[in-house]
Amino acid sequence: MNFQRLFNGVWRPEQGLGAVAGHSHMADLPRVVLLWLFHFILPLSFLRYFYIFLCLIFGPLGVYFFLQKIIFQKSKEKNLFAFLGGLFYLFNLGTLQHFFVPFEMFATQYAALGWLFLFATKYLQRPDKKTLIYFGLVTFLATPQAYAATLWYIFFVSFIAYLLTWLIINRFKQLKQALILIGITLIINSFWLLPNLYFVFQHSGEVVQAKINQLFSEEAFLHNYEYGNLQNVAVLKNHLFSWTQFNFTIGKFEPLFKTWLYHLNTPFVIALGYLFSFLIFSGLIMVLVKRKKVLYPLIPVFFLALFFLISATPPFTLIFSFLRNHFSLFKEALRFPFTKFSLILMFTYAVFFAYGLWALKEILAKFFRRKKIILTTIFFLFTLALFFFTKPFFQSQLIDQKMRVKIPTEYFEAFDWFNQQENGRVLQLPLHTLWGWEYYNFGFQGAGFNWFGLKSPLLTRDFDRWNLKNEKAYQELSYTLYSQDLMLLENLLDKYQIKYLLLDKSIITPEQDNKVLFFDETEKLLSSSSKIELVKKFNFLKIYHFNEMNHYSEYPEIIDFENPPQELKKMAEEKANHYGVINFDNFWLNQPFNYQIDLKKLDLKPELCGEPGENQVFGLNLVTQEEFGIYGKNSLACIKIDLNKIIKSRPSSNFLLEINYENEGEKAKVCLAKWGTGDCLKGETKDNNLFFQFPKNRELKNYELRFLLDTENQFEEKQSLVKDIKLTTYLAKKTLSEEIVDNVDLETKKTQYVSFKEEKRGSLSFPELPHNQSYVLLMEAKNESGLPLRVCLTNYTSKRCDLYTNLKDGQNIFFIPPTDPQGQGYDVNLSNYAVGPLQSINSLKSIKIIPLDYEFIKDNKNPEGEYLTNNQSYEKNWRAFEYLGGLKIKSLGEPVIINGWENGWLLKEETKGQIVFFFLPQLLEYFGFFSILVLIVFIAIF
Numbered sequence: 001m002n003f004q005r006l007f008n009g010v011w012r013p014e015q016g017l018g019a020v021a022g023h024s025h026m027a028d029l030p031r032v033v034l035l036w037l038f039h040f041i042l043p044l045s046f047l048r049y050f051y052i053f054l055c056l057i058f059g060p061l062g063v064y065f066f067l068q069k070i071i072f073q074k075s076k077e078k079n080l081f082a083f084l085g086g087l088f089y090l091f092n093l094g095t096l097q098h099f100f101v102p103f104e105m106f107a108t109q110y111a112a113l114g115w116l117f118l119f120a121t122k123y124l125q126r127p128d129k130k131t132l133i134y135f136g137l138v139t140f141l142a143t144p145q146a147y148a149a150t151l152w153y154i155f156f157v158s159f160i161a162y163l164l165t166w167l168i169i170n171r172f173k174q175l176k177q178a179l180i181l182i183g184i185t186l187i188i189n190s191f192w193l194l195p196n197l198y199f200v201f202q203h204s205g206e207v208v209q210a211k212i213n214q215l216f217s218e219e220a221f222l223h224n225y226e227y228g229n230l231q232n233v234a235v236l237k238n239h240l241f242s243w244t245q246f247n248f249t250i251g252k253f254e255p256l257f258k259t260w261l262y263h264l265n266t267p268f269v270i271a272l273g274y275l276f277s278f279l280i281f282s283g284l285i286m287v288l289v290k291r292k293k294v295l296y297p298l299i300p301v302f303f304l305a306l307f308f309l310i311s312a313t314p315p316f317t318l319i320f321s322f323l324r325n326h327f328s329l330f331k332e333a334l335r336f337p338f339t340k341f342s343l344i345l346m347f348t349y350a351v352f353f354a355y356g357l358w359a360l361k362e363i364l365a366k367f368f369r370r371k372k373i374i375l376t377t378i379f380f381l382f383t384l385a386l387f388f389f390t391k392p393f394f395q396s397q398l399i400d401q402k403m404r405v406k407i408p409t410e411y412f413e414a415f416d417w418f419n420q421q422e423n424g425r426v427l428q429l430p431l432h433t434l435w436g437w438e439y440y441n442f443g444f445q446g447a448g449f450n451w452f453g454l455k456s457p458l459l460t461r462d463f464d465r466w467n468l469k470n471e472k473a474y475q476e477l478s479y480t481l482y483s484q485d486l487m488l489l490e491n492l493l494d495k496y497q498i499k500y501l502l503l504d505k506s507i508i509t510p511e512q513d514n515k516v517l518f519f520d521e522t523e524k525l526l527s528s529s530s531k532i533e534l535v536k537k538f539n540f541l542k543i544y545h546f547n548e549m550n551h552y553s554e555y556p557e558i559i560d561f562e563n564p565p566q567e568l569k570k571m572a573e574e575k576a577n578h579y580g581v582i583n584f585d586n587f588w589l590n591q592p593f594n595y596q597i598d599l600k601k602l603d604l605k606p607e608l609c610g611e612p613g614e615n616q617v618f619g620l621n622l623v624t625q626e627e628f629g630i631y632g633k634n635s636l637a638c639i640k641i642d643l644n645k646i647i648k649s650r651p652s653s654n655f656l657l658e659i660n661y662e663n664e665g666e667k668a669k670v671c672l673a674k675w676g677t678g679d680c681l682k683g684e685t686k687d688n689n690l691f692f693q694f695p696k697n698r699e700l701k702n703y704e705l706r707f708l709l710d711t712e713n714q715f716e717e718k719q720s721l722v723k724d725i726k727l728t729t730y731l732a733k734k735t736l737s738e739e740i741v742d743n744v745d746l747e748t749k750k751t752q753y754v755s756f757k758e759e760k761r762g763s764l765s766f767p768e769l770p771h772n773q774s775y776v777l778l779m780e781a782k783n784e785s786g787l788p789l790r791v792c793l794t795n796y797t798s799k800r801c802d803l804y805t806n807l808k809d810g811q812n813i814f815f816i817p818p819t820d821p822q823g824q825g826y827d828v829n830l831s832n833y834a835v836g837p838l839q840s841i842n843s844l845k846s847i848k849i850i851p852l853d854y855e856f857i858k859d860n861k862n863p864e865g866e867y868l869t870n871n872q873s874y875e876k877n878w879r880a881f882e883y884l885g886g887l888k889i890k891s892l893g894e895p896v897i898i899n900g901w902e903n904g905w906l907l908k909e910e911t912k913g914q915i916v917f918f919f920l921p922q923l924l925e926y927f928g929f930f931s932i933l934v935l936i937v938f939i940a941i942f
Contacts, residue, residue, distance in 0.1 A: 001455050002032055010195040011872070011919040012466075014451050016459045017425075017496065017901055018872035019467035020199050022207060026925055027146040027192040031104060052102050052399070055111035056095075060086035062114020063350050070121050071294060071351065072358070080379055081361075085354030088276065089114075091386040091393065094236035094346040096260065097338075100400050101240075105147035106343065109155060112142035113347045117162065120181050121294075124166055124174045133939065135181065139188045140932075146189065149196045154340045156185065158301045165297040187935050191928025198921045210465040211434060211562075215806060219787060219835055220335040221324075226836030227338070228312030234277035235270070236346060238309075238338040245402065246510045248443050253510065259397050272389045280349050283356025295355065298348050305345035308337045312837060357382065405444045408506070410538040415453035417536055417543070424499025425871070428460045430507060430517045431478040432800060434471075436462035440506045450502070459498065469873045469901045476558045481525070482518060482798050483819040488556060488857070490531050493546045495555045495899050497871050501526065501544040513799040554859045555899045561815040561856070562805050568854055569813045572776040579850040580739055582684045582693050587656045587730040595646050595727040598625050602641055610636025610712055617717060618709070627723030630668065632711040639722075641705040642675070646727055650700060654732035659690040659705070661725045666718040669708045674742050677765040680706065682743040682848075695736035741775070741849045742768060753789065753832035755840045762830040766849060771797065771823035774856065775816040778848045779828075781807035786840030787833050796825035807842075816849075817856050863896055867904045870917040874898075877920040880905045884913040 005014065009026035012019050035047050042050055064086035072078035089095070098106045119135035146152035163178045186193065207213060223239035232238065243256040255261055264270055284302065287295045311320040357378055364374045387394075418426070428450065438461075439445045447462040464471040473496050480489045492498075503523070509516055526532050526544055536543040559565065564572075606619045618637035622629030630637055647657075659670055671680030672692055681703075683692045694700075711718045744764050753760050769775065781789055793803035797820050805814070816826070828847065834840035870878065880892040880903075890913070898904030903917075 002452075003036075006032060007925075008922060009192075010198070010922045010925050011875075013872060014454070014457050015463040015466060016457060016470035016873075017467060017473060018457065019463065019470065020203050020875060020921070021195060022199055022203070022466040024146045024149045024152075024192040024196050026195065027143040027149075027152075027189075028104070029143065029191075030141050031108065031144040048104075049399075051104065052099065052107050055104075055107035056090070056099060058111040059095075059114065060090040062111065062116075062118060063089040063347065064114070066114045066118040066121075067351065067354050070118060071292075071355065075358070077358070077361070077375060080375060081354045081358050084357055084379070084382055085350045086114075087383060087386050088353045089346060089350035091390040092236055092276075092346065092349070093273070093390075094342050094349075096257075096390070096393075096398065097236075097238060097240045098343065099398055100257070101403065102399060105145050105151055106339065108142060109145035109151060109343050110346075112138060112145065113155075113343060116142060116159070117347070120159070120163070121166075123181060124163075124177050127174075127177045127180075129939065132180070132184070136184050136188060136935070136939070139185055143189055143192065146192055146196075149192075149200075150340055152189065152193075154344065158304060158344050159185065161300045161304055162297045165300050169293055169296050184935065187931050189928075190931050191925050194924035194928055195921060198924060206468050207465060209468060210471060211805075212436060212461075212465045212471075215790075215804075217335045219833070221337075222787065222835040222838060224336055224338050224836075225312050225838070228310055230310060230313060233306065233309045233345075235273035236342060236349070237264075238342065239336070245400075246439060246445055248441070251510070256400070259392050259395070263392050269389060269391075272385050275385070276353060276389070277349075279356035279360070280352045281356075283352035283354070283359060286359035287352070287355060290359070292355070295351070298351055301344060302348040302352070305341040305348065308341045309345060311337060402443065402445075405442065407444070407449070408442055408539075410541050411450070411453065413538050414502070414536075414541050414543065417538075418500070419453075419455050422499075423456050425457045425459065425497055426454060426500045426502050427477065427493070427496075427498045428458060429481075429501055429503040429522060430519065431474065431481055432509065432516045432518065434461060434464070434474065434478075434804065436460070436464065439508050439510050440504075441508050442506060456500070459496070467873055472560075472901070475560065476556075479558060479561075479817065479819075481522060482795075482800060482802075483817070484521060484525055486525055486529055489525070490529060490546075490548070491556050493532075494548065494550055494552070496901070497549060499546055499549070501532070501546065503542040503544065505540040505542070515799045518798060518800075552862075553864075554861055557858045557860050557900055558817075559815070559856050559858070561817060562803065564813065564815050568815065571854070572778065572813055572815075572850070572852055573811075575852055576776065576778050576848055576850050579848075580682065580741075580743060582656070582691055584656075584686075586733055586736065587693075588733060589730055592658075592728045592730055593651060595729075597646055597725050597727065599623055599628055599725075600625050602645060604628055604639050604641070606630060607638050607640060608635060609638035609706070609708060610710075615715065618711075621719075622721070626725075627721060629719060629721050630707065630709050631717055631719045632709045633717040634712060634715055636712055637709045639707045640673075642701075643672070643703040643705060644700040646705075647700055647729070651729045652731045653696045654734075654736040655694050656730040656732065657692045657694060658728040658730070659692075659726075660688075660728070661707075662723045664721040664723070666709060666711070666720040668720040668722050669710070671706050671708065673704055673706050674765075674767075675702050675704050677767070679744045679764055693732075693736060693739075695738045697738045697740065698742075740768065740770070740773065740851055741766065743848050743850075746844060746846060751844045753830070753840070753842045753844075755786075755832045755834035757834055757836075759831055759833045761832070762844075764828040764830075764847060765825075766828070767796070767825040769824065769826050769849070771795070771819045771825075772821045773851050774818050774853060775849050776852045777803070777814045777816055777828070778846070778850075779807055779812045779814075780810065780845040780847075781812060782809055782843040782845060783807075784841040784843070786838040787835065788840075789842040789844065790831040790833065792829040792831070794827040794829055795819065795823070796827070797823035801829075802826075807844075815852075815854070815856065860900060862898055863904070863906060866907045867896075867898060868892075868907060868911070868915065869898050869902050869904045872903055872917075873901055874903050875919070878903045879918050879920060881916045881918065882911050882913045883916055888913075 006026050006029045010021055012021050031051060035051060038050060039047055064082045067082035067085045068078045072081050098110060115138045119131055119138060123131045123135060163181065167175060167178055223242065227238045241257050244253040245256045247254045307316055310316050361374055361378060365371055368374055436447050438448050448460055451458045459473060464474055476492055480492055505519055531546060531548045533545050533547060534542060535545040600623060604620060604623055608618060613634065616635040618632040618635045620628060621631055630639060661670060670690060672683060673680050681692065683690050707722050709720050789807045791803065791805060791807055792801040793816065795802045803814055832840050832842055874895060874897045878895050882890040882892060884890060892905045895903035895905055
């Protein structure tokens, strides 16, 4: 199955609805062949470790031979300094970060760099067929580095820089050899490179638009940016040192490099790291001083990698920011610069480290005659220093022990069962999050693994970023499941041609309420369907079969609630402009009713209405019948008065409330608040008085008056005197429209959020909102620095974020569809998260929720007539052919979109032969394989 996916890898049918290969899976072919060969003699559980350790061994060996045969070729001590260079390549923090949580493409490049530069340089120096064959073989074995093609592109640019510098130094005498090396590199990589270029030019925009990337890419870059200074780059320290992972034993997240952080906090240890970097930069300088021309080509390679890693160091910050702001593909591809450039930089570090030690030997030799003692001292001192610097390597801290996870046998039993059934798309449940990172109670955390064992397509979150139709399917199916709409769920299963549902009850949600997984509700919903049947159970795994697949003339489409159509936005804004606005003509303003207030009888008590902190002072210093005094320092102090203690009986079903008071000293604000929440209601101000209308559904017992004295961040005590409080009501002339939303007055809240290397949170509660009503959420925000505000609309019933997105500058309009009919209440949770050296400064200028009925499910029509589909996501270069026997093949033309997502071919007449579907860009991979065969034949003959 894996070989089939590699040899026909341009289209990935296993990725949900199908997608063009965003990752260059085909490049993994040499690694898979190697693992297949060794699986006959090694246990399956050891195969991955075998490849990782193989790379770990061959990487330093490649550096050793590059130094021995190229750099120190004529030196009598070449073995010693080549050994120390290879040792540095092994024992450094860059190696740690690439192998602690290993990813094969990085391990492959780690293994290959020394050998590639070795054979390329040897061929430039003395061209012969044997060297060229070795270079070609290593180039082929190194293709797995291109799994994420950006990594290979960085290598190739560095390789070109190396060759170009070599040619300039040697006055282009080896131009032919350099062109041959470039040509061989391109030809050997063409089987994955050509398909990847197709993806870049045709589909890379989808990656940028994917919601996961929009939420995470900037955050990821800032994690790198935090370490983008010479202090960290000098010792190859980057973002993984601030990364966390879930500890299943203690049930909490903890630093990924907990042991290493403790080790590196020792001054002597980190001093060794800077000693090594001093030798590296000294070696670079000595290359220029000694005019070591053979090393000149590595200098631009060194500075190229260095430039992208010191992105937070002026003046490089300005250049790097310009590139990111003006080239979206550049911004997305290099959100983690360290992972792309660190291996190249490690290689140059190792070379210049070795040369720096050689230069140190030369300097010492001028003062001490005994050369052997100098060499022995350098060897033992720096070998021990490297060992000590990376001491945790020898304490099982090279590869994270949490990587050793035993996958339960139930999964393999399920794989065997699935692979014996008729092929059909599988929907993985639960659908609790948009993130493609999963946590399982048996200790696994990662992007998932089920697709490695299933031959059937699998709808899971890790594939959403490669095809927006996958993301759309998740949005629709997730909403439907959590709203418990069985009929819509069945229609969507049919729309997306989903044959099986895999419910995995081993999935957990760390540090969240497990209610969000919706296991019980999901099982109950599925069991209530006559079209969905539980067909197999493997302990915690349940497999359901959807037994009604039809192609209808219409299909449902749910609007994107975060990016609704423009006409719906306009309708929402018009409704918002009028919702809750007081029309004073609706009240008998000439017939006021005033309420007497005796403050002494209300048992006033000072409270803290803001966040608790240090050096806070607040209290009451005066209470009479008509006035009270409140004071505070560095606090948000408040006095609360239940409204029904003043207005003891409702004056009318519909009325207007006026609040008036006098104030001396520091200004105290008054607000009407929903009891039990921290939020003040939005009212209207007229003639310095505050007005609220009370339709029939607003009950007096649910509200309270609050007088607020804000002295936060003020360290001098302030006094405020509140007196002559007057409450007046006016009867309504007619029945008021019921307002089911108590909108919030942001003027009484801290609406600017400032964070530095932390997350600050805010919350606005709307507990009264019934879930059977649809709403519009309008939020006006401003991002001044760092990451934008992130909003999560938490559903009280499911504990899930029904809305989870970043706020853009200006007005943001989101739609909240009806969900569970019996549920009630939402929280608008805000996160102001700051990563790296930048502050996150954001302002929330306004927020409003209004009820709005709208059509959020559309029934779209398919093209009229008979058609056939290949059950794969629409892509214009799919083709269908009718094989009529012999050499007779009839093309059915280009596809049209069916069901809003899949390829369809309208049939002008009944088909009689076998139908064959083919993705035309697959020819690019085949052409690449053919080019490699031609290259092999050419080298063999000539």
